Amino acid sequence: xxxxxxxxxRTAWAEQQVRVAGRIMLEFAHSSQLGVRTKLNKTVVTxxxxxxxxxxxxxxxxxxxxxxxxxxxxxxxxxxxxxxxFDPIDDTKGYILGxxxxxxxxxxxxxxxxxxxxxxxxxxxxxxxxxxxxxAFENGRPxxxxxxxxxxxxxxxxxxxFDQVMQRQELYKSAVDAGIKLLPMNGEAFRGSLTANGMIxxxxxxxxxxxxxxxxxxxxxxxxxxxTNLRGEEQPYNAQIFGAIVSNGHLHQELVDLMKxxxxxxYLGY
Numbered sequence: 001x002x003x004x005x006x007x008x009x010r011t012a013w014a015e016q017q018v019r020v021a022g023r024i025m026l027e028f029a030h031s032s033q034l035g036v037r038t039k040l041n042k043t044v045v046t047x048x049x050x051x052x053x054x055x056x057x058x059x060x061x062x063x064x065x066x067x068x069x070x071x072x073x074x075x076x077x078x079x080x081x082x083x084x085x086f087d088p089i090d091d092t093k094g095y096i097l098g099x100x101x102x103x104x105x106x107x108x109x110x111x112x113x114x115x116x117x118x119x120x121x122x123x124x125x126x127x128x129x130x131x132x133x134x135x136a137f138e139n140g141r142p143x144x145x146x147x148x149x150x151x152x153x154x155x156x157x158x159x160x161x162f163d164q165v166m167q168r169q170e171l172y173k174s175a176v177d178a179g180i181k182l183l184p185m186n187g188e189a190f191r192g193s194l195t196a197n198g199m200i201x202x203x204x205x206x207x208x209x210x211x212x213x214x215x216x217x218x219x220x221x222x223x224x225x226x227x228t229n230l231r232g233e234e235q236p237y238n239a240q241i242f243g244a245i246v247s248n249g250h251l252h253q254e255l256v257d258l259m260k261x262x263x264x265x266x267y268l269g270y
Contacts, residue, residue, distance in 0.1 A: 001110065002082075002110060007115060007131050007132065010064075010108050010116045011116045011131045014118040017118070018118045018119065019127070020055065021055070021089075021104035021106075022104055022121070022122030024052050024055070025048055025052070025122050026122050027048075028048035028051075029095070029098065034046040034096060035047035036096060044092050044093060045073065046096065048088070048095070049073050049092060050073050050088075052088035053072065053073035053074050053086065053088040054074065056084065056088070057071065057074060057075075057076045060084050064082070067082040068082070069083070069084045069086060070084070070086070070238065071085075071086040071087075072086070072087050072088060072209065072211045081111055082109075083238050084109075085106070085109050085114070085211050085215070086211055087104070087189065087211040087212060087215075088104060089102055090119075090187055090188055090189040090190070091103070091188070091189070093186065094187055100121055100124050101185070102121070103121045103187065103189040103190055103193070104119065105188075105212075105214075106119070106215060107214035107218060109214055109236075109238050112239075114132070114214045114215065116131050116132070117130045117131075117215035117217075117218040117219050119189045119215050119219065121193075126139060127139050127140075128196065129219070130222040130223075131222075132218065133222075135222050136218075136223035138197055143196055144223050144224050145195060145220065145224045146198040146200070146248045148248060149251075150179075150250075151175075151178045151179055151251060151258070152179035152180075153179055153181065154179070154202065154251055155180075155181045155201050156180050156181070156201060156251075156255070157185040157195075157200055157202075157203035157204070158182060158184060158204045159184070159185075159186070159204075159205075160184030164269060167266075167269075168266070170262060171258070171267065178254075178258065183200060185203070188207070189215065189216060191246070192220055195216075195220050196216075196219045197223070201251055202248060202251050202252075202255060203246050203247075204255070204267070205244040205245075206267050207243060207244075207269060208241055208243070213244045214237040217237060217244075224248070224249060225246065225249050226249040227244055227245070229243055229244060230242055230244070230259055231256070231259075232253070232256035232259075242268060243267060243268050243269075245259065
């Protein structure tokens with residue numbers, strides 16, 4: 001396992017990489033030449049996504065040649081024990097619109113579990129970081145999850161996709177009946193940052209991609225929260241995941257139970 005000194009070196013390096021990603025995001029946005037296209041899975045990608053992903057692969061090869069990369073747009077040696085799990089731009093739709101929900105998200109995963117994480121939002125210059133056992137920080141300031149103790153009055157974010165809302169309206173009705181204040185909100189990294197710093201109490205993620213959740217997992221848990229799959233189980237982050245329930249910890253089991261009544265298989269999506 002990585003020693004404390006190694007983790008600190010990689011944490012500083014991860015911070016540098018997401019800041020570089022943020023600069024590239026701003027450069028492309030200001031040039032008005034985003035090169036937007038639609039992928040086979042019907043999600044959008046820009047030239048900035050691709051350039052940032054390629055940049056990270058090259059940087060890992062130079063700085064940590066024995067590590068691998070699992071990226072949204074491209075990967076390299078993704079079967080290695082030490083794996084950089086990377087979303088060059090989380091919430092590309094928001095990025096295209098110039099929203100502050102778009103963030104670069106990077107985690108170092110060791111044998112399936114994140115041990116270093118960094119997420120960066122360039123428009124407001126917000127950097128979220130965590131190292132295993134060392135706490136979570138926003139621009140160097142320690143952060144903690146909320147103290148909300150029950151679902152009654154809890155603020156819980158979810159994907160605002162109309163199709164997904166219609167497919168899951170039974171679950172969302174149950175959530176409202178339980179007293180939850182549902183917040184439609186883009187961006188898994190963005191929702192994760194708000195959960196980690198106590199601005200919201202929890203959020204639900206229906207996807208299967210580890211790059212969406214790996215950094216969120218560590219940052220939220222180092223801030224005192226809890227992150228599991230949709231069944232309430234731990235899961236590895238070096239392969240496909242089974243969605244995520246991300247919470248302040250106090251609400252977690254209630255959210256797991258709510259999801260169980262709906263059937264997590266019905267919530268799992270893209």
